[in-house]
Amino acid sequence: MKQxxxxxEQFTLFLLFTLLITFTSxxxxxxxxxxxxxxxxxxEQYGVKYASPCExxxxxxxxxxxxxxxxxxxxEMLTTSYHIDATKEIKRKEYKKSQxxxxxxxxxxxxxxxTYSLHKERQDSTRFAKGQSQTFQTxxxxxxxxxxVDLGMPYEMWDKPPAEVTDLxxxxxxxxxxxxxxxxxxxxxxxxxxxxxxLCKNLVLKGKDDKCLSEKIGLPPPPAEAPKTxxxxxxxxxxx
Numbered sequence: 001m002k003q004x005x006x007x008x009e010q011f012t013l014f015l016l017f018t019l020l021i022t023f024t025s026x027x028x029x030x031x032x033x034x035x036x037x038x039x040x041x042x043x044e045q046y047g048v049k050y051a052s053p054c055e056x057x058x059x060x061x062x063x064x065x066x067x068x069x070x071x072x073x074x075x076e077m078l079t080t081s082y083h084i085d086a087t088k089e090i091k092r093k094e095y096k097k098s099q100x101x102x103x104x105x106x107x108x109x110x111x112x113x114x115t116y117s118l119h120k121e122r123q124d125s126t127r128f129a130k131g132q133s134q135t136f137q138t139x140x141x142x143x144x145x146x147x148x149v150d151l152g153m154p155y156e157m158w159d160k161p162p163a164e165v166t167d168l169x170x171x172x173x174x175x176x177x178x179x180x181x182x183x184x185x186x187x188x189x190x191x192x193x194x195x196x197x198x199l200c201k202n203l204v205l206k207g208k209d210d211k212c213l214s215e216k217i218g219l220p221p222p223p224a225e226a227p228k229t230x231x232x233x234x235x236x237x238x239x240x
Contacts, residue, residue, distance in 0.1 A: 048163050048164060049164065050163075050164055050167045050168075051128065051164065051167065051168045051171060052125075052209070052212065053204065053205060053208065053209075054125070054200070054205055054208075054209055054210055054211065054212040054213065055125045055128060055168070055212055056168060056171040056172065056175065057175060057199060057200040057204045057205060058125060058196060058200055058212055058213055058215075058217075059113065059116075059125075059128055059168065059172065059217075060109070060110070060171070060172040060175045060176065060199075061194075061195040061196045061199050061200055062196070062217050063109045063110060063112045063113060063172065064105060064106070064109040064176065064183070064195060065194075065195050065196075066109075066112065067105040067108060067109040067112070068101070068102075068105050068187075068191070071095075071096070071101050071104065071105050072096045072101070073096075099184075102183075102184065102187045106176050106180065106183070109172070109176065110169050110172035110173050110176065111169075113165060113168050113169040113172055114161050114165065114166075114169060115130050116128050116129060116130055116161070116165050116168070117129065117130070117131060117161075117162075117165070118162050118164050118165060124212065124215050125212040125215045126215060126216065126217070128164075128165070128168060129217075175199075175204065179199060179203060179204070182198075182199070182203060183195075183199065186198050186199070196213060200213055201213060
């Protein structure tokens with residue numbers, strides 16, 4: 001009798017174990033499969049849309065050329081060789097034609113991206129642009145008038161670079177590191193071809209979608225107009 005009872009208990013445990021596996025498998029089948037593309041998943045879940053390869057390369061090229069233009073104004077002469085013998089000529093080279101200028105520009109070019117904002121009211125590559133977006137201009141204006149605006153984050157965080165911008169900066173750094181030797185060749189040849197064409201069209205995006213290259217670089221929106229006051233109206237009447 002005892003053996004029979006043990007057999008029943010063992011069979012019951014086996015049955016419960018089998019049912020548990022069945023239910024667990026069923027639950028796993030119902031679970032959503034992980035996204036095949038992490039960026040698409042984040043866009044669908046959180047509205048985050050990272051820079052495309054075209055956008056990233058275009059803005060990287062723009063920022064590097066802007067940095068080179070800025071450093072090119074430096075008329076400093078660099079000493080490239082020294083001699084103990086005072087009678088021998090010391091060699092010097094213009095900073096704007098030196099490798100030092102290129103290296104310093106490469107190291108700091110991507111920092112300018114942190115001054116960009118995400119202009120969600122735009123649909124093309126100009127959504128990445130310097131300056132405050134029209135949306136946040138409006139929100140700041142409301143706060144200035146005493147309106148309580150709740151965005152689910154502290155007010156101090158409003159003007160911090162969003163995830164899309166910090167990701168864009170990382171992509172910029174990656175591109176400059178990956179194509180450093182090609183950029184050096186372009187620089188040594190006198191920068192005769194626009195970097196947008198040399199780096200993006202002919203290298204990074206060759207055979208890929210490069211439509212955004214024809215779009216103008218995003219510019220900050222015009223400042224919001226100040227509300228008309230009686231004083232302003234009186235001034236206009238006086239001018240008439």
